[in-house]
Amino acid sequence: MNFPENLKYTKTHEWISVNGATAKVGITEYAQKEISDVVFVELPKVAFGAIKEKGAAVVESVKAAFDIYAPVSGVVTAVNKELESNPGLVNQDCYGTGWFFELQLSDPGQVATLMSAKDYAAHIQSAAH
Amino acid sequence: MSSISDSVRRLPLHARHVEKNARIGQFGNWEVPLYYTTIIQEHHLVRQKAGLFDISHMGEFFVSGPTACDYLNKILPRSIEKMLPGQAWYMPLLNDQGGLVDDIIVYAKAHNDYLVIVNAGNVDKDRKWFEDHLIPGVNFKDRSDEFGLLAIQGPASAVIMEAAFGQFYTGLKNYSFAAFGEGMIARTGYTGEDGFEIMVPTAKLDEIWQVLMRAGAKHGLEPVGFGARDTLRLEAAMPLYGHELSDEISPVEAGLSMFIDWTKTGDTSRANMNAVKQSGPQRKRVGFELVGRGIAREGAEVTVNGQKCGWVTSGAPSPTLGKTIGMAYVSADLAVLGGAIDIVIRGTPVPAKIVKLPFYKRK
Structure with missing residues (x-):
């Protein structure tokens, strides 16, 4: 599976792309x-x-609802409206056009608590076995 | 040692489902394939071509003996003495209060020789019900562990069945069946499509699965999981026990009056059913389409002007219609086609309208 190196990850399977x-x-x-x-x-x-x-x-999904958690605290500045008419983008392009929302970080220091791609891959391995 | 709970059971073909990359999930006490590819893909496959389901979790009861017909006639709401050999009749199994113990299909092999197929989650409860009402001269056997059940469903079912087993079974009419070795083949299903259900001894199940998969290869046949089985039956407005049906729901409320012989007298719960029929049901099963955004899930409240007036029993996006649909019980006075209701989703009332059932009917 693909976990881009430039992203940070949560245990609950969200990614975050920090830009300042x-x-x-x-x-x-x-x-x-x-x-x-x-x-x-x-x-x-x-x-x-x-x-x-x-x-x-x-x-x-067809069968169930899942909560998506904020990886860090912040104020929502933009949301991906495309997902309302085309939710399948989440399956087709989860790191690109399938993004959810953008945050103005309230505490940039929280980013350091998140996992690297390597740690996240290991987390999934340990969760699966 | 393994600590897997012994109350969770696996289908006889579990290994074959895993080999096909099935996502395994729990349905009642059973580990079953939820989907092999995706629920939506498998749903469309059944509507357009054909899908093969392993429904071996279902229960099989055998009822025979010189008083078998009298016995079933006494405890079931349809006139069993009118059944002709080869007929399969759907009907509710009712408790003394007139609620549903289960919904079942009775197969008449001969006068005084019947097969009853029951829901997996109700096997123990149903067996007790049948045993508690036994009369002399009836041989009752729960043989659920000895038989498996496959369903082939979809417009290509008949051509695949003919390739697999010849023309004999494709001559079966809807809701009829014929012997197939120790088991039987019936023209029945739970998807709203043409199809067949094939009951065979567990030891034969894998062979029949493979025969069907080979015969169906050039017609697009693929295995289909329980996820699509649920969305297919929802579009066809077929009730699912534990959702639309329960011990507290009357068949009149559930819209199953047509599966009761109202001219009959003397069977269990008859007085209660007649009373509900006469006074009219307090609540009714309806279908709805969401007008607002969201998905209505089982258990969601139905409200009108903020007042609770029912609950959702099943809800999902309909792959065939491209809408969000569901079934609910609502107060009888609100059960009007076109009626506006709200479904409370995560605390917010979302507008919906009552629509005609079934949502989907094959051409």
């Missing part, structure tokens, strides 16, 4: 495969105050 004081958030290839067909995405509203490790969005 802002960051984009999405879910990993492992997560989209586990969920299978993504048929619905509920995004936060712009200006929503996301709190690290608390729910910020919802992804639904």
Whole structure:
């Protein structure tokens, strides 16, 4: 599976792409495969105050709903509206057009608590066995 | 030593599902294949070509003996004495209060010789029900562990069945069956498509699975999991026990009145059923389409003007219709086609409208 080196990861299978004081958030290839067909995405509203490790969005498969957690705290500055009409982008391009929302970080220091691609790959290995 | 709970059971063909990369999940006490590719892909396959399901979790009861017909006639709501050999009848199994113990299919092999197929999750409860009502002259046997069941469903089912087993079985009419070795083949299913269900001794199951897969290869046949089985039956508005049906729901509320012989007298729960029929049901099973965004899940509240008036029993995106659909129980006065209701999803009422069932009917 592909876990890009330039991203940081959570144990709950979100990725974050940090660019200065802002960051984009999405879910990993492992997560989209586990969920299978993504048929619905509920995004936060712009200006929503996301709190690290608390729910910020919802992804639904045919069978179930999954909470997507904010990897770090921050204020939502943009959301990927495309997902409302085309939720399958999460399956097709989870690190690109399938992104969820963008945050203005409230504490950039929190990024250091997240996993590298290598650590995340190891986390998945240990969770699977 | 392994600590796997012995209450979770595996299908006889479990290894074959794993070999086919199935995502395994739990359905009641059974580990079953949820999907092999994706639920949506498998759903479309059954609507357009054909899919093969392993439904060996289902229960098989055998009822025979000189008073078998009288016995079933006494405890079942349809007139069993009118069954002709080779007929398969769907019906509710009712408790003394007129609620549903289960929904079942009775197969008449001959007068006084019947097969009953029951839901996996209800095998123990149903067996107790049948045994508690036994009368002399009936031989009742739960042989669920000895038989497996496969279902082939979809428009290409008949041509595949003919390639696999010849023309005899493709001559079967809907809801009829014929002997197949120690088991049987019936023209029945749970998807809203043409199809067959094939019951064989467990030891024969793998051979039959392979015969069907080979015969179906050039018609696009692939295994289909329990995920698509659920969305297919939802589009066809077929009730699922534990969702639309329960010990507390009456068949009149569930919309199963047509599977009751209302001219009958004297069978168990008859008085209660007649009472519900006469007073009219308090609540009714309806279908709905979401008008707003979201997916209505089982257990979600149905409200009108903020007042609770029912609950969702099943809900999913419909791959065939491209809409979010569901079934619910609502107060009888609200069960009107086109009626506006709200489904509460994560605390927010989402507009929906009541629509005609089934959502999908094959041409």
